[in-house]
Amino acid sequence: MLKKEQNELVTQTGPGAPMGAVFRRFWMPALLSEQLPGPDCDPVRLELFSEKMVAFRDTAGHLGLIDEFCAHRGVSLWFGRNEEMGLRCPYHGWKFNVKGECVDVPSEPNSGFCDRIKLKSYPMIERGGVIWVYMGPPEHKPPLPEYEFATVPLSQSYISKRHQECNWLQALEGGIDSSHVSFLHSGSLNRDPLFKGAKGNQYNLSDLSPVFDVSESDGGLFVGARRNAEDDQYYWRITPWLMPNYTVVPPRGDHPVHGHFWVPINDENCWAWSFDYHPTRDLTHDERQAMIGGASVHVKVDENYRPLQRKENNYMMDRAAQKEGIYYSGIEGIGIQDASLQESMGPIQDRTKENLVSTDNGIIMTRQRLMKAAKALAENPNFQLPGLDPEHQKVRSAAVLLKRGLAFKDAAKDALKAAPGKPHSSV
Ligand code: FES
Numbered sequence: 234m235l236k237k238e239q240n241e242l243v244t245q246t247g248p249g250a251p252m253g254a255v256f257r258r259f260w261m262p263a264l265l266s267e268q269l270p271g272p273d274c275d276p277v278r279l280e281l282f283s284e285k286m287v288a289f290r291d292t293a294g295h296l297g298l299i300d301e302f303c304a305h306r307g308v309s310l311w312f313g314r315n316e317e318m319g320l321r322c323p324y325h326g327w328k329f330n331v332k333g334e335c336v337d338v339p340s341e342p343n344s345g346f347c348d349r350i351k352l353k354s355y356p357m358i359e360r361g362g363v364i365w366v367y368m369g370p371p372e373h374k375p376p377l378p379e380y381e382f383a384t385v386p387l388s389q390s391y392i393s394k395r396h397q398e399c400n401w402l403q404a405l406e407g408g409i410d411s412s413h414v415s416f417l418h419s420g421s422l423n424r425d426p427l428f429k430g431a432k433g434n435q436y437n438l439s440d441l442s443p444v445f446d447v448s449e450s451d452g453g454l455f456v457g458a459r460r461n462a463e464d465d466q467y468y469w470r471i472t473p474w475l476m477p478n479y480t481v482v483p484p485r486g487d488h489p490v491h492g493h494f495w496v497p498i499n500d501e502n503c504w505a506w507s508f509d510y511h512p513t514r515d516l517t518h519d520e521r522q523a524m525i526g527g528a529s530v531h532v533k534v535d536e537n538y539r540p541l542q543r544k545e546n547n548y549m550m551d552r553a554a555q556k557e558g559i560y561y562s563g564i565e566g567i568g569i570q571d572a573s574l575q576e577s578m579g580p581i582q583d584r585t586k587e588n589l590v591s592t593d594n595g596i597i598m599t600r601q602r603l604m605k606a607a608k609a610l611a612e613n614p615n616f617q618l619p620g621l622d623p624e625h626q627k628v629r630s631a632a633v634l635l636k637r638g639l640a641f642k643d644a645a646k647d648a649l650k651a652a653p654g655k656p657h658s659s660v
């Protein structure tokens with residue numbers, strides 16, 4: 234349970250909010266590369282951390298993210314003409330480059346007027362099929378992101394994004410809460426093509442009371458959940474969380490590994506970024522097609538990346554499937570099973586009214602670390618946030634059988650380190 238002001242601290246990410254300042258120190262996924270496919274392509278509206286912006290790629294292929302609204306009289310530059318190294322406002326023709334600099338005011342030629350006009354802008358880079366943005370102070374710009382899913386060859390990964398109608402934190406909290414899998418996703422474990430067949434599924438389905446053990450990592454936490462297995466062993470599922478919003482779900486058999494970034498759009502909406510990657514092999518044709526079709530953590534979306542199953546159609550819930558246990562909640566698809574329940578908590582969950590239990594330990598510790606980091610950064614702008622060092626980012630999830638009595642953080646230490654070409658540890 235949180236106090237009202239604590240809940241506000243961890244959920245608010247707009248300009249000036251302490252948690253917003255934390256997020257702005259990281260490279261964050263902003264767009265899929267497919268959204269800005271080539272020079273002078275259509276611009277894209279993009280709201281992040283309650284700032285409304287427009288992204289575009291200029292004639293030379295440079296990426297830019299600038300204030301959505303024209304410096305003249307506030308027209309949305311989404312209507313702009315992307316031409317000859319800049320975005321031109323269609324109202325009176327003012328033109329801006331990828332750095333937000335005004336490069337032409339046709340009504341005031343040769344006056345030098347436009348040199349004094351600049352829109353807010355943020356740097357973007359492209360890596361692993363994702364366009365990333367840095368929205369923090371220029372002097373604190375960190376090295377490029379090294380999350381494993383973004384560094385493997387594109388043939389080994391599949392990345393999708395979907396709009397989720399709730400605050401980023403309740404989505405993240407679903408990502409580190411391994412205990413709901415045995416309930417909410419129970420119908421899908423042996424049905425989803427990217428989950429089924431793994432031996433680990435049986436431990437998930439036969440032990441509904443996992444014991445949580447959470448340990449600190451350099452960049453965040455390892456949330457371990459252990460379930461009973463045969464021969465004096467435990468089945469451990471270990472989920473890394475990295476400051477502030479990155480999680481990797483433990484793998485199953487030889488299936489790809491999946492995980493998420495939960496990126497705030499504003500305080501009541503977020504982008505759920507979902508990725509699948511295999512550390513040592515290409516995804517097969519069938520795997521990729523299944524993901525495109527909404528399997529694993531992916532979801533079928535419309536042209537605006539809004540899920541086809543969504544609040545306004547009750548997520549296409551099937552009460553008969555719920556009764557029969559085909560889908561535990563009656564909703565098809567692992568990603569939407571999560572999103573539907575997280576959205577049902579309201580736009581921002583009121584954490585003053587919850588009742589946490591021991592399986593929520595990962596969530597409790599994550600909140601504590603987030604609050605600590607937000608306060609430390611607010612007091613000292615030079616505070617070194619956990620998770621910013623690229624070495625911190627080289628973690629991966631694991632699903633392992635360990636002898637009872639062993640601590641996972643020692644016994645599975647090597648399995649939790651990402652390295653190119655290294656097989657994942659999976660049951
Ligand atoms: S409002 Fe954009 S040029 Fe006038």
Ligand SMILES: [Fe+2]
Binds near residue numbers: 407571
């Ligand atoms: Fe889930």
